Amino acid sequence: MTSQARINVQTRRVKVAIVGGGFGGLCMAIKLREAGIDDFLLLEKGDDVGGTWNHNSYPGAACDVQSHMYSFSFEGNPDWSHRYSGQQEIHSYINGVTEKHGIRQFTRFNAEVTGAHFDDKAALWTLDLADGSQVICQHWVLASGPLHVPSFPNFKGIDKFQGKIIHSAQWDHGYDMAGKKVVSIGTGASAIQYVPHVAKEAEHLTVVQRTPPWIIPRDERAYSGLSKWMFRRFPALRKLHRLRLYLSNEARVVPIFKPRLAKLAEPALKAFIRYQVKDKETARKLIPSYTLGCKRILISNNYYPTFNRDNVSLVTEGVKEIRENSIVFSDGTEQQADCLVLGTGFIVDPRIYMKDFEITGLPGHRLQDDWKDAAEAYLGTTVSGYPNMFQLVGPNTGLGHNSIIFMIESQVRYVIDAISKLDQRGDAWLDVKQDVQNRYNDKLQEELKGTVWQNGGCMSWYQQADGRNTALWPHATFQFMARTWRVNMKDYDWQPAVVPATAKASLGR
Numbered sequence: 001m002t003s004q005a006r007i008n009v010q011t012r013r014v015k016v017a018i019v020g021g022g023f024g025g026l027c028m029a030i031k032l033r034e035a036g037i038d039d040f041l042l043l044e045k046g047d048d049v050g051g052t053w054n055h056n057s058y059p060g061a062a063c064d065v066q067s068h069m070y071s072f073s074f075e076g077n078p079d080w081s082h083r084y085s086g087q088q089e090i091h092s093y094i095n096g097v098t099e100k101h102g103i104r105q106f107t108r109f110n111a112e113v114t115g116a117h118f119d120d121k122a123a124l125w126t127l128d129l130a131d132g133s134q135v136i137c138q139h140w141v142l143a144s145g146p147l148h149v150p151s152f153p154n155f156k157g158i159d160k161f162q163g164k165i166i167h168s169a170q171w172d173h174g175y176d177m178a179g180k181k182v183v184s185i186g187t188g189a190s191a192i193q194y195v196p197h198v199a200k201e202a203e204h205l206t207v208v209q210r211t212p213p214w215i216i217p218r219d220e221r222a223y224s225g226l227s228k229w230m231f232r233r234f235p236a237l238r239k240l241h242r243l244r245l246y247l248s249n250e251a252r253v254v255p256i257f258k259p260r261l262a263k264l265a266e267p268a269l270k271a272f273i274r275y276q277v278k279d280k281e282t283a284r285k286l287i288p289s290y291t292l293g294c295k296r297i298l299i300s301n302n303y304y305p306t307f308n309r310d311n312v313s314l315v316t317e318g319v320k321e322i323r324e325n326s327i328v329f330s331d332g333t334e335q336q337a338d339c340l341v342l343g344t345g346f347i348v349d350p351r352i353y354m355k356d357f358e359i360t361g362l363p364g365h366r367l368q369d370d371w372k373d374a375a376e377a378y379l380g381t382t383v384s385g386y387p388n389m390f391q392l393v394g395p396n397t398g399l400g401h402n403s404i405i406f407m408i409e410s411q412v413r414y415v416i417d418a419i420s421k422l423d424q425r426g427d428a429w430l431d432v433k434q435d436v437q438n439r440y441n442d443k444l445q446e447e448l449k450g451t452v453w454q455n456g457g458c459m460s461w462y463q464q465a466d467g468r469n470t471a472l473w474p475h476a477t478f479q480f481m482a483r484t485w486r487v488n489m490k491d492y493d494w495q496p497a498v499v500p501a502t503a504k505a506s507l508g509r
């Protein structure tokens with residue numbers, strides 16, 4: 001069926017559709033408007049903008065990148081309360097930016113995309129929505145983020161559990177933990193933030209740790225009234241502050257390539273753990289055995305002291321089985337539980353990475369199949385065989401050392417340049433050449449081999465089961481900005497608006 005034949009009253013036709021209303025989708029919408037493109041629609045699955053910062057509202061949720069860096073370069077906020085802001089403050093920043101740029105009128109909320117299909121005859125994409133409607137567009141931007149689908153480990157017997165199960169990304173604020181026995185599984189970035197809060201509420205909290213994270217102290221300074229006034233009165237000062245934060249974060253890229261340098265910091269951090277945790281055996285269990293930086297380095301001042309509380313215990317045995325009202329560990333011990341909190345992260349299986357719906361491109365291209373072994377894109381933004389489809393925070397654009405918003409802004413600039421060039425040429429679509437994409441990814445994987453992520457002796461969501469890292473950008477962020485500054489015409493096949501058979505043949509498809 002062609003796109004034309006599918007059009008019905010519930011069909012909306014736009015030049016650009018954006019999927020996801022987090023930082024990425026919002027940035028895309030703002031920059032489209034600035035480029036004079038108002039013919040777009042932002043589709044958001046939830047009932048508000050914010051993406052991660054709308055969904056992840058667990059107690060203690062906060063960002064581990066400094067607020068003046070974790071915000072748009074073009075929308076500085078002089079009023080950040082602290083060096084690192086909490087979820088609510090970030091969410092209200094996102095809402096403020098949405099209002100200021102009038103993006104709400106372009107947004108359809110509760111609009112879950114369930115499929116995206118390219119019609120090469122019409123040179124149009126059709127996005128299917130859960131409510132049965134469709135959006136037909138020339139371009140679309142997948143901005144739903146890589147950490148999108150919560151991971152629920154398939155523990156034996158979990159379906160028999162009679163208590164409450166809460167995932168960190170789907171917190172139930174109506175559930176009262178007071179007087180409850182809580183077992184929390186996972187010790188990643190999310191868990192170390194909610195654990196200190198749950199410990200204060202629950203009668204007893206058992207923290208189940210498979211691999212301890214490296215945690216460094218958090219510089220929690222509040223900005224004084226004078227600082228905020230200065231930032232407001234003299235925006236150049238705020239920009240200088242941001243630049244200083246950017247450069248100090250950027251310097252952290254060096255140990256990524258020199259794991260031996262990262263190791264130099266480990267004795268001090270081990271001493272920090274022993275100093276903070278009174279029980280020697282617990283402190284020993286909290287010390288990682290892999291190189292600092294191999295997994296995401298976390299920041300916290302209140303995680304380690306939580307283990308000094310009488311109502312908190314640490315378990316390092318694996319989960320063997322879950323029963324109606326308890327958890328059984330691999331050493332046979334059993335812990336009663338009223339509530340199970342899963343800080344077990346997100347599914348990063350390449351078949352559903354960035355999306356949990358079917359995407360079909362040019363004939364023979366289905367993203368679930370093309371990404372069966374590994375999620376691959378060109379500059380994390382375009383994928384060969386999927387013309388006029390762009391991704392934000394796509395494969396190998398994640399960071400271990402600086403703000404992802406810097407990467408998003410670079411990608412958005414690139415997408416706008418691609419759309420503008422296509423319009424100038426009067427072409428129907430652009431499609432990154434397969435050999436360009438292959439060469440790019442081969443080189444990237446080569447460069448990743450020397451990094452702490454591959455050689456640090458750990459596994460993390462950065463890696464697939466075969467150890468291949470398809471999540472992170474292994475260079476300075478300004479190098480990514482330089483690479484994405486402009487679209488190199490030679491990297492792409494450009495398809496004329498009318499599709500003569502000869503032109504198709506010349507594309508080799």
Ligand code: N01
Nearest residue numbers: 062063064153186187188189190191210211296343344345
């Ligand atoms: O998820 P994770 P997350 N049995 O995948 C454990 C961003 N973020 O939601 O390490 C037992 O990091 C797993 O153990 P192991 C940030 O990019 C940022 O915490 O695999 N345990 C691990 O401890 C971050 O990297 C912020 O051995 C199991 C934990 O669950 C990303 O989101 C805040 C298990 C999962 O940790 C993800 O963080 C929050 C099993 N079957 C998130 N399965 C900030 O900016 C998994 N685990 C602060």
